[in-house]
Amino acid sequence: MSEAKLAQLQYALAERAAKHLLRQPVTLDNYNGRLITINGQQYLNFSGNDYLGLATAPEVLQALAEGATHYGAGSSGSPLVTGQHKVHQQLCDTLCDWLGVERALLFSSGFAANQAMLLTLADKQDLLLLDKLSHASLIDAALCSKADLKRFAHNDLNSLSSLLKQQTAGALQPMVVTEGVFSMDGDSPDLPALLALCQQYKAPLLLDDAHGLGVLGPEGSGSATAQGIAINDLFCLMANFGKALGIGGAFIAGSKTVIDYLEQFGRHYIYSTGLSPALCAAVLKSIELCRSQNWRREQLQQNISLFRQLAAELPLLVSDTAIQGVVLGDNERALAASKQLKLAGVWLSAIRPPTVPAGSARLRITLSAQHTAQDIRLLVQQLRQIA
Numbered sequence: 001m002s003e004a005k006l007a008q009l010q011y012a013l014a015e016r017a018a019k020h021l022l023r024q025p026v027t028l029d030n031y032n033g034r035l036i037t038i039n040g041q042q043y044l045n046f047s048g049n050d051y052l053g054l055a056t057a058p059e060v061l062q063a064l065a066e067g068a069t070h071y072g073a074g075s076s077g078s079p080l081v082t083g084q085h086k087v088h089q090q091l092c093d094t095l096c097d098w099l100g101v102e103r104a105l106l107f108s109s110g111f112a113a114n115q116a117m118l119l120t121l122a123d124k125q126d127l128l129l130l131d132k133l134s135h136a137s138l139i140d141a142a143l144c145s146k147a148d149l150k151r152f153a154h155n156d157l158n159s160l161s162s163l164l165k166q167q168t169a170g171a172l173q174p175m176v177v178t179e180g181v182f183s184m185d186g187d188s189p190d191l192p193a194l195l196a197l198c199q200q201y202k203a204p205l206l207l208d209d210a211h212g213l214g215v216l217g218p219e220g221s222g223s224a225t226a227q228g229i230a231i232n233d234l235f236c237l238m239a240n241f242g243k244a245l246g247i248g249g250a251f252i253a254g255s256k257t258v259i260d261y262l263e264q265f266g267r268h269y270i271y272s273t274g275l276s277p278a279l280c281a282a283v284l285k286s287i288e289l290c291r292s293q294n295w296r297r298e299q300l301q302q303n304i305s306l307f308r309q310l311a312a313e314l315p316l317l318v319s320d321t322a323i324q325g326v327v328l329g330d331n332e333r334a335l336a337a338s339k340q341l342k343l344a345g346v347w348l349s350a351i352r353p354p355t356v357p358a359g360s361a362r363l364r365i366t367l368s369a370q371h372t373a374q375d376i377r378l379l380v381q382q383l384r385q386i387a
């Protein structure tokens, strides 16, 4: 019996390898933001999500160490048992102050937060409407939830509008889910127009702002405020601490009612060890720096503009964020390009299906405030040779 199961797994692995879709984790010898060392070889890193360079900020590292000394390395339990320390509450209060929301709840990862958000908030009387390019954590959550699921064309308000219209006579309550910045394309929906459409159909709008928080809006408060809408107009906001804030973990923020409900019924929150308190201390410091050091966001914006200007003749996706894509189409071609860049000292992973749609394998460039103009020139020079 187990042989048959193992043979099935081996077949799937072999099939994936034959399609050039096998992925392998990379073990870093050293990380300092813009530079990484792998197998003794140093590379310019254009693949991370440490957009503001906070993962290695000395103040953040010190806060992590002091947090561990003060509160312990781990939280030792579910937040509803003994896993919530003062520093967790401080972090929730800080998020409320920063984002202007009533309550926030912490999760061990963005994946878990998205699972909790859709599995807990959507029920059998609901219809989840997700953008076609939604992150895997949202798609899986929607598929596992008791709600029905439909997908609208990427960032396409007409497509969403027709799904909402179809629903007016139906018995299901629509809930709309999108992202502030799409993780593989780097583009954004028109949030004010999307919100107006949701309001017209009385549909709650749920936003994953993993790639907008810290980078966009006043004090880095994210995509909603960057586009002039209040976070309170959303049904809830999910974002993580592992991207621009440089650490790990995540939160869902919103009204008291929504967060009270998640606290009582969110299984990913209730039945999971709370975030490490040391990590919370580091996130608090990271948020403080993110809010006060606008120069990090300005530097990132300058780097994005420089890249777009120098790479104007390359087949770039339309994006004015830190995520820039060069679509090559074929999986093998994307892998070969990534290999060639590595030989030139540039670390840039090839992104292939199922992370992106079939036939749209690409080089996904992520820019950081830490990159220098010279780094970006070198990157573009290499990309030109490939394209």
Ligand SMILES: Cc1ncc(COP(=O)(O)O)c(C=O)c1O
Binding pocket: 109, 110, 111, 112, 114, 135, 137, 179, 183, 208, 210, 211, 240, 241, 242, 249, 250
């Ligand atoms: C849009 C989006 N949502 C959610 C996640 C999951 O977050 P985490 O890495 O904290 O689990 C990611 C990260 O890959 C993401 O890009």
